[in-house]
Amino acid sequence: MKLVVAGTMALDTIETPFGRAERIVGGAATYIALAAARYIRPIGIVSIIGNDFPADMLQALEQRGVDLQGVVRHLTRPSFFWAGRYHADMQSRDTLETQLNVLEEFPETVPQAYRSAEYLLLG
Structure with missing residues (x-):
């Protein structure tokens, strides 16, 4: 494995001055992996x-x-x-709600195939 991303895969509700999106896919690990896959593989x-x-x-x-x-x-x-609300500048935001849910049981083990990764990115 070249890159391992450890972090959140989530559902988000986002409010902006331009609209609202309910329960869309979010999470740092989700989007780090999608972006990195354009440049580096394999990724776990x-x-x-x-x-x-x-x-x-x-x-x-x-x-x-x-x-x-x-x-x-x-x-x-x-x-x-x-859930969060972005301000007019689209750079600052307020957290409206956080539900840890399954995140309270984050995996304690890393698959064997991931343990020799060249890079680890926490997200």
């Missing part, structure tokens, strides 16, 4: 998702060459959730 993710995380996003990650063996899916709890 260490994270935990809930029973509500969209399967099509997992497929999108895999289609871009991201290995998901380090992603644990909890079958009875929802995903980490964050």
Whole structure:
């Protein structure tokens, strides 16, 4: 494994002066892996998702060459959730709500295939 990303895969509700999006895919690890996959492979993710995380996003990650063996899916709890409101400058924001949910059970082990990664990025 060249790069391992350890961090959040989440669902977000985002408010801006221009609109609102409910329960969209978020999380630093999700988007770090998607962006990095354009430049470096193989990539693995260490994270935990809930029973509500969209399967099509997992497929999108895999289609871009991201290995998901380090992603644990909890079958009875929802995903980490964050809600925020961005200000007019689109740079500052307020957190409206945070629900840790499955994040309280973040995986304690890293797959063997990930342990010799050249790079580790925490997100």
